[in-house]
Amino acid sequence: MFRLSFLLLATMAGIYAAMMLLGGEDLRAERSVPEPVAVRLxxxxxxxxxxxQPEAAPQPQQAAEPLPQPQQTPEQAPRFPGPALEASPEFAGRAPQADTPAPAASDSPALWVTASRLNMRSAPNGSASVVTGLDGGTRLEPLAPAQDGWVNVRAPGGQTGYVSAQFVSDQPQ
Structure with a gap:
């Protein structure tokens, strides 16, 4: 116990001595604001x-020159150097197929979201996980008739899920 007290006291004395030797200067003196000097103007x-002077005849006003318009930098498309694209081996020798267009919006039946925000869920119940959130007025494609208060729908982004039938209408809002 005596050794521990002695070591503690010796350490504190060493720190105090180091602070007195190295920290003796007043650091605040460097930061002080100098006295204002009186300057005689x-x-x-x-x-x-x-x-x-006699008044001169008024000069007709000339139109001011228009200011130069700043030039907008044209949008640059990124360029990615690399080899030319090639068909993968399983499609070699086959012509590319044209994408089939999606049916027009007026061709298929539609439902519109009547709530300001509606959750699309992965299953037809309120405790199922949320697939996405839909804003009010969003057009949905019904995939099946309403059953037990839920409708299976496809959102504009292609996600499919279930929405509560009480928050959709067949009339746009």
Whole structure:
């Protein structure tokens, strides 16, 4: 116990001595604001009064030149250097197929979201996980008739899920 007290006291004395030797200067003195110096301004010299000039005929006003318009930097498409694209081996020798267009919006039946925000769920119940959130007025494609208060729908982004039938309408809002 005596050794521990002695070591503790010796350590504190060493730290105190180091602080006194190395930290003796006043660091706040460097930061102090200097006293303001009084500056004496010269007396203003009196100016002679201008002699009145006869008024000249008014000049027609000229249109001001338009300011130059800033130039907008054109949008640059990123360029990715690399080898040319090739068909994968399983499709070699086959012509590419044209994408089939999606049916027009007026061709298929539609439902519209009547709530300001509606959750599309992965299963037809309120405790199922949320697939996405739909804003009010979003057009949905019904995939099946309503059953037990839920409708299976496809959102504009292609996600499919279930929405509560009480928050959709067959009339746009």
């Amino acid at each position: 010269p007396e203003p010299t009196p100016q002679p009064e201008p002699t009145p």
